[in-house]
Amino acid sequence: MRMKNRVASLALSLLMTSTAALADLKVGVSMAQFDDNWLTYLRESMADKAKSMPDGVQLQFEDARSDVVKQINQVQSFISQKVDAIIVNPVDTAATRNITEAATKAGIPLVYVNRRPDEKTLPEGVVVVASNDLEAGRLQMQYLADKMGGKGNLVIMLGDLANNSTQNRTKGVKEVLAKYPDIKVVEEQTGNYMRDKGMDLMSNWLLSGREFDAVVSNNDEMAIGAAMALQQSGKNKGSVLIGGVDGTPDGLAAVQRGMLAVSVFQDAKGQANGAVEAAVKMAKNEPVEQNVWIPYEQITADNVTSFQARLKQ
Structure with a gap:
């Protein structure tokens, strides 16, 4: 009897683990470069946002090392892995068309963060989170x-x-x-x-x-x-x-x-939160604004301490 209970308990545990794994959303993130100071804050803020979300969001970060071809290959790899959404911080804003076409053809939601592509119009299923x-x-x-x-x-x-x-x-x-x-x-x-x-x-x-x-x-x-x-x-x-x-x-x-x-x-946390939230909503087929603008704010000696306090939050 004890053995049957243990087997049943193990089966239930495996089922719950499997269900939890299915509940997790996997998002591929290609960053233009890891060794840029501000982009490091953006990347870390995205990781923090993903950890704080109740549904379980896994971010897979890749460093494009300022190489357009490498970034396109990373996006193709995400597509092959059948991720639920893709976030891209473009290496070259004039060379994003292939990324856009690959993601939309595969039916995978795409979020461009921090740098808006030069393309005048973006197709449905592609969102931009940036600042003006x-x-x-x-x-x-x-x-x-x-x-x-x-x-x-x-x-x-x-x-x-x-x-x-x-x-x-x-x-x-x-x-x-x-x-x-x-x-x-x-x-x-x-x-x-x-x-x-x-x-x-x-x-x-x-x-x-x-x-x-x-x-x-x-x-x-x-x-x-x-x-x-x-x-x-x-x-x-x-x-x-x-x-x-x-x-x-x-x-x-x-x-x-x-x-x-x-x-x-330039609000790294604001852009990060907006990008991850947009990717998750799109993966769940929820509506999202195509252009999410995070405002810039002027910093002078008179107000600098308030911005320092914000970064510590």
Whole structure:
């Protein structure tokens, strides 16, 4: 009798385990690159969101290492594994068509996060969760223009030229500059969103004898690199105004210390939560907005501590 009860108990346990496994949703996530600071916060926030969801959501992260072909292969692998949904942080926003077509042909919901594809229209079953990069450029440049008194020389540090986040942030900057004819752009080069590249750019401009009053950078990392190079050259902190984008912990600390005059908060947790929630809803055939926009917010010395508190929540 005891043996029968044990067998019955084991069978029930196996059935419950099997049912639980079936209840779990598997989502494949291809990130443009793992070694980007802000994208690391995005990835970690997605993992945290998945753990907090009651239905059981398994995320399988893959690093595309800034390789378009590798990212397409990762998506094909997700499709072969018959995942319930796919989340993609695109390597190149101009090269997403094959990803979109592969996912929709397989009938698997697709969520693009952080970077919106360049495709003008996306088919049903494809959702974008991102922030409006035009607004980021406008917010940082308006603050700098006010601090400059509407005149002076400006240098621009561009991010990865393969991504429309670079183009749109810079476009937002130039929309504001159109109102200030006495602010002149004297240099505009890419630092590829990297701190060391930002340092190199700034060092080269200083060595060439360039004179400027402000730096507008497409992200915090390059902005911090620029600030470090300026300090190493003997410039007084704050003598050149510097603006970044993202509001990473390092970026917030730089604003607090006066290395950066302004940054713009890009909500990694908000984008992560939106992407995972959209993927789960689509996998369950629940309605989702095709474009989910997470707002940008301006960060200055006056409010930086409130953003630092938010990151700790």
